[in-house]
Amino acid sequence: MDGFLTEVSTSRAIGKSRETGLQPVQQIGVNDLFVKRSNQTKAQQNAPSSAEDALEILRQEPDHDALISILRLVSREQQQHPSTFNIRRPSPLSAQLVQVLVSEIVPNYWTLLKEDSNTGKNSGPELLLACLRSITGINAILARLRALIREVKSEAGSKTKRPDLSLNIGYLIDVLCNVLKGDGCMREIWQATTAGLEDTRARARPLSQELLAIFGSGRIVGLAAEAFTIGKPDTGNEEIWPADALKYIKWLGQNISAWQLSGPTQEETKFCSDLFAKAMRLGHSDALVKDVLSRLVLTKGADPRAFGLLLSNIPQMEQRKVLFSVLKIFSEQYLNRLGRCDSNESKAPISAVAGALNMIIGSSESGRSHLTEWLTASSEAGLGESVGIRRAVLAITSQDRDNIVAVLEKSINQFGDQLYIKHSPILQQEAHTEVLLLSAGYVQRKSAVKLAMLLRSSVWLNAISNRLGTSHQRARFLGMVVGEALSSLVDKGDKRLSFSVDDTDLDEGRWFKGLVSVADQIGSLDSLLSPLKESTPTAPKKSAPQKFASRRPAAQPPQQGFIIEELSDEEMEDDDITPLAKPDSDAEDSDDDATLVNRDKPKAPVYIRNLIAYLRDSDNYDHQKLALTTVPTLIRRKANYGTEVSEHAEELASLLVGLQNKFEIDSFDDLRLQGMIALVIARPQVMGQWFSKTFFDGDYSVSQRVVILAVIGLSARELAGFESSEYAGAAAFPSKTLPERVERLFISSGSSNAYQQQSSASSLKPLPPNALENVARSLIQSFLAPMAATAADAATGPDVLKLSTFTSRLEEQNFNNPKVTIKSRARPRVRAIPNTTAQLISTSFFSPLAARFQAALHSPASRTRGIVFQPHLLGLYLKTLALLLHAAGPSTLALPHMTAELWRLLLSTSIRSHAVGDLGLTQAILFGFMALLDVNENRMRDVCQELGREVVETQEWVAGVFAGIRGGDGDGEEGQVKMLAAGMLVRLNEEVEKFQVLMAGELIGFN
Incomplete structure (x- = not known):
């Protein structure tokens, strides 16, 4: 190297000597001095002595070796000598160093540093990230990102754009991801920021507040998301998680x-x-x-x-919110699967949950007051959750006598409140009834005298009287159960209260009354720490394959001569032997490359566990296709045979709801929808409530929630006999059916009854994406057809609200069914099959769906309310509730309560305010009122007596909707809404005129 430098120096000296006239010896001396100084500068760059020197070198664009030495120097100073200088502690010098690292070093050296072969804390990337892992580094990265994003936005309208901006943004995003990586990042940043300031809290508090402002707000997420849309870095397999x-x-x-x-x-x-x-x-x-x-x-x-x-x-509000969320998590993960907690195996999880809650709360009085509030609040107590979580909370509350007595007193006051009985969802009332019975048992064991005094008070007597006087059957049932259960704790012999009703002596009534004897203890957390046991059905034993003889049977001697046998025509017709058709050519065989032919095709699943495995294999097209085509048939076939479906119903439903059409399979939406409908048909009591809960609580998109509503509505209609699926025949095994040739002798095409004709006409094959919309349109037509026919006979005067064109437009509109026309002025004939599932639809479909909406309105989570109040989703939700009411029919015992709950929901301010200017939501509300009037056609007197104010308010609102729609004479959305509003107004005016005296008495306070 010395010889090389001497030669270059000599050649330059000779050349310059010719130009300048200097002696060669003198010129060589000057160049030697320059080389000496250059070597000294490099030595100084490779070994900076202080942070000030490092800052100067960084500003002069150092090479890779100099950068590594500077980063090691800064890291060594902040680790070994924190008192001298700490780049992660806020100071003017550290701010300048970090600013140069972010603005100059990261764009130029980040890619090179990532390619460093060294690993560990001494590698280039880790040294740079260690310098930036501070409040100063995070602020510098965010400020630089904000500046670059502003520059990109300013160049949006210009023709010339800087390509380096998106690259620099990508580098900064990648650096930010790596700086914040790890579980100990937050602690490291806080300790580095407040190091040495433990004694001066006045200086440490502003730094802590600054950290809270950075990480506790949406600043990082917002900037990262905005920057990620502009510059997408090549980070390998790592995701840009801060966005x-x-x-x-x-x-x-x-x-x-x-x-x-x-x-x-x-x-x-x-x-x-x-x-x-x-x-x-x-x-x-x-x-x-x-x-x-x-x-x-x-x-x-x-x-x-x-x-x-x-x-x-x-703070107390956040503490209350966190505690209620903890109760919900415990219930969903451990206690909901126990159901009513009848078995002895349920005691261990309940005691474990109670033990966990007791350790979390400790001696905090505020925590115990939050539990008391959760048990007695009008919208809490675990709406829709199993009784296990209420038992666990009461096990903790019962430790203090005053707290459990307060819970019982508040529960009795709420239980007998007339407004609570009239307006609260029945699902909520059942939860509070369980709390009342459980708390009464604890009070009786701790202080029997206190319970006896409560049952002799006027509050208790008024509560039972109000319960027995209500028109809702379920509310009366709860009143009778509570009265008999609490009387059995205090009264003896003939003094015990007994209503002599069969309902209270059935399984459900005995279960409610048995809650007063439940006493849970606070246990250990061992059962919570062990993974949940998922029972898997055992596969049936396969029979041994039949062994065939290896030898061929002895050949029969050939018959001599010809044998001619004459067959009659009847024998020829009855011959079951049909010639085999020529097999179709396999599309895969036509491939030129024989290695591409897939001969190992999977077989269709025959067990539910195989079906679940296929659905989980989202990267295999054959498995996904086979699972989708098999799921509707397999579930219906296994529904009543064995326990496979019941044990895996929720898991199957979760997989189907979250399934994505990754391979663009034909009829994907229809097959997935039919699979979920089959699950509900197989287990309606469980899956109806599960889908209602998933609609509000699940982390799903709006489109997936729309599918859930379609499943609920169509399943209820199929259970009620309004619809029939093409997969319904799969529920019966071939041994339960006649051969096809024999079946034709008994069932001919002309002898099918009215219900079979209706079933074939409304068969769900294939289901369109707007299946619920089509059902709603058909119901609108059946509701408006009689009024249209009546209006056609009357004059076109003000008596019929100018409905001369109403009939013609109704006849022209086919509502996706061009064969339907108005042929008779009479109402359509009721189907022949009786509706035997009204109570099931009320308890497992309508009540959970309506009650959880009320809970969502009072939910502190703004995200839940934002999802529920999506205009299209809210309209479909209201239509689903109306279809459930219509499917339950006029013979439902809970019809008065369902009518009042849906009517008040439609008139609520939160819904009508969202309907302003939205024709789709307005039509959904009108459809809900139409279903209410249609189902309650024979009990409008009771409706006007019980809901007089609501009927008058509905009449005024519908009149305002009709007057507010301008035009509406065409077949568009405005015309349909105005036509439905006109029909509703005609019907409401008729009912109000008929029962106006009764309604006036209700409005002024007497009947």
């Missing part, structure tokens, strides 16, 4: 949990609590609580007291 709000929330939960498990100080715990409270307001609060709960409570070696300590430092 996803849900993943960012889970990252916060992981960091908070890891920090709490590491034994934090009091200041660190306070910061974790503040960060947890901030994160609860970012959305996805249930996911955050679930992640923190699973790490701090439901993991072996964890301490639930750490979770309680985390809750004790947050």
